[in-house]
Structures are given as structure tokens and as C-alpha cells.
Amino acid sequence: MVQSSNKLWVDLLSSKYTFGPNFLLSNNPSSGSSTWSSIIRAKDILKDGYSWRAGSGSSSFWYTPWTTLGRLGSLVPFVDIHDLQLSVKDVLSTGNPHTQSLYTHSLRWFLM
Numbered sequence: 001m002v003q004s005s006n007k008l009w010v011d012l013l014s015s016k017y018t019f020g021p022n023f024l025l026s027n028n029p030s031s032g033s034s035t036w037s038s039i040i041r042a043k044d045i046l047k048d049g050y051s052w053r054a055g056s057g058s059s060s061f062w063y064t065p066w067t068t069l070g071r072l073g074s075l076v077p078f079v080d081i082h083d084l085q086l087s088v089k090d091v092l093s094t095g096n097p098h099t100q101s102l103y104t105h106s107l108r109w110f111l112m
Contacts, residue, residue, distance in 0.1 A: 013039070057089025062104075064088075080104040 013036060032040070059066050062073035066088055073079050080103035091102065 057087055057092065059088050061086040061088050061091050076104055078104070 016036075062079050062083065063071055065071050069075060082103040
């Protein structure tokens with residue numbers, strides 16, 4: 001489901017059982033199908049082997065849901081004008097947040 005997100009079967013299962021963009025945060029409702037239950041059992045076994053990668057890092061830091069928190073811009077009262085064009089790679093370097101470079105200060109506690 002993680003790598004085949006454009007498949008019809010993924011769309012069907014995702015629309016019924018997942019909430020939000022992150023499949024790894026999904027759980028198994030009591031009314032889940034046997035297929036979904038098997039997927040969740042496998043996910044629970046394999047999830048420790050997953051790691052997050054920023055890819056190219058060109059996604060908008062504020063307006064692309066690249067974290068499990070969703071769009072970071074919706075979590076703060078406002079995004080400072082100096083931060084509007086920031087990409088993920090502008091703020092993250094080898095997985096360490098460079099929050100001192102942010103003008104939007106109210107997000108810093110999310111990243112620490």
C-alpha cells in the first residue's frame with residue numbers, strides 16, 4: 001500500500017479503513033475484512049523496519065502533508081512571510097531540524 005498508492009485495490013482499502021495520508025498509523029477496526037486484518041498484522045510486524053525519507057525534499061515545508069501531523073501551516077496561527085517558500089530540504093538536514101532558521105516560532109515545539 002505504501003509503494004502502490006495509485007492502484008484501485010489500495011484506493012478501496014484506504015478509503016474504507018485509513019484516516020489521513022499515513023497508512024502506518026491505521027488500525028484494525030472490529031468490522032475490518034480478513035484482508036485488512038492481515039495487512040494490519042503484517043504492518044505491525046514490519047513497521048519497525050520502516051524509516052522516513054524526505055525524497056528530493058522539494059515539497060513545501062508548510063503546505064504539503066509530509067508529516068503525520070498533516071500540513072504544518074494549519075497548526076500555527078500564521079506562517080511568517082519569510083517562511084512561505086521553504087521546502088522540506090531547507091529545514092531538514094540529515095534528519096535534524098534546523099528550527100533556528102524558522103521565522104515562524106510557534107512551530108518549534110512540534111519539531112523538538
